[in-house]
Amino acid sequence: MSRSGAEERGATIWLTGLPSAGKSTIAASAAWRIRASGRRVEVLDGDDMRRFLSGGLGFSRADRHTNVTRIGFVAELLASHGVLVLAPVIAPHAEAREAVRRHHEASGTPYLEVHVATPVEVCAGRDVKGLYAKQAAGELTGLSGVDDAYELPADPDMRIEAHRQSVDESVRALLDLLKGKGIA
Numbered sequence: 001m002s003r004s005g006a007e008e009r010g011a012t013i014w015l016t017g018l019p020s021a022g023k024s025t026i027a028a029s030a031a032w033r034i035r036a037s038g039r040r041v042e043v044l045d046g047d048d049m050r051r052f053l054s055g056g057l058g059f060s061r062a063d064r065h066t067n068v069t070r071i072g073f074v075a076e077l078l079a080s081h082g083v084l085v086l087a088p089v090i091a092p093h094a095e096a097r098e099a100v101r102r103h104h105e106a107s108g109t110p111y112l113e114v115h116v117a118t119p120v121e122v123c124a125g126r127d128v129k130g131l132y133a134k135q136a137a138g139e140l141t142g143l144s145g146v147d148d149a150y151e152l153p154a155d156p157d158m159r160i161e162a163h164r165q166s167v168d169e170s171v172r173a174l175l176d177l178l179k180g181k182g183i184a
């Protein structure tokens with residue numbers, strides 16, 4: 001039972017993956033579907049979090065760690081009060097992802113890691129925000145999966161091959177996982 005005493009059990013679902021992998025798209029669509037079923041859902045999107053929660057942080061290893069653990073803290077807080085939290089955030093380092101998992105475990109709050117496993121070539125082709133082009137042009141450095149680390153999740157609860165299936169298929173697979181775990 002959540003700390004609020006509400007019957008609904010919250011959870012955090014962290015979608016990790018490269019820029020343009022499809023994390024935000026899948027999270028937004030899943031959130032819309034879950035909300036339609038009457039659940040309380042929040043999406044903690046990487047871009048929004050950086051603007052409002054982690055303003056001033058950059059993309060060094062230390063800053064990413066701070067960003068990811070801050071988002072993990074807020075996610076657990078919401079989830080512990082019955083909210084289903086989707087966090088589409090790159091989180092490229094295993095250590096930070098594990099810190100978030102441990103924080104949830106310590107509070108008994110369900111936590112799932114979903115790897116949106118779109119290969120870097122496909123992400124670079126999509127290049128939603130033009131980051132891959134900027135990196136190639138030498139206008140940006142430290143891009144996850146290109147000239148900065150992206151440590152592959154070793155044992156995620158689910159791997160979504162977002163380059164091999166449609167957004168709808170990915171969302172359906174995610175919702176099936178949540179149903180199977182008794183989360184949604």
Ligand SMILES: Nc1ncnc2c1ncn2[C@@H]1O[C@H](COP(=O)(O)OS(=O)(=O)O)[C@@H](OP(=O)(O)O)[C@H]1O
Nearest residue numbers: 019020046047059064067089090091092142143144
């Ligand atoms: N150097 C570099 N490397 C990676 N990402 C970069 C960089 N510069 C800007 N961005 C954009 O910042 C968006 C938010 O990143 P995150 O907060 O999810 O990153 S992290 O988890 O702290 O590593 C992230 O959003 P998404 O593209 O939606 O993943 C990127 O578009």
Ligand SMILES: Nc1ncnc2c1ncn2[C@@H]1O[C@H](COP(=O)(O)OP(=O)(O)O)[C@@H](O)[C@H]1O
Nearest residue numbers: 019020021022023024025126128162165166167
């Ligand atoms: N199967 C798919 N799953 C997710 N996104 C897809 C897929 N096919 C194409 N896309 C497109 O790829 C882009 C992914 O962008 P976004 O969701 O912002 O990525 P991220 O949040 O990982 O940076 C979107 O424009 C989306 O419409």
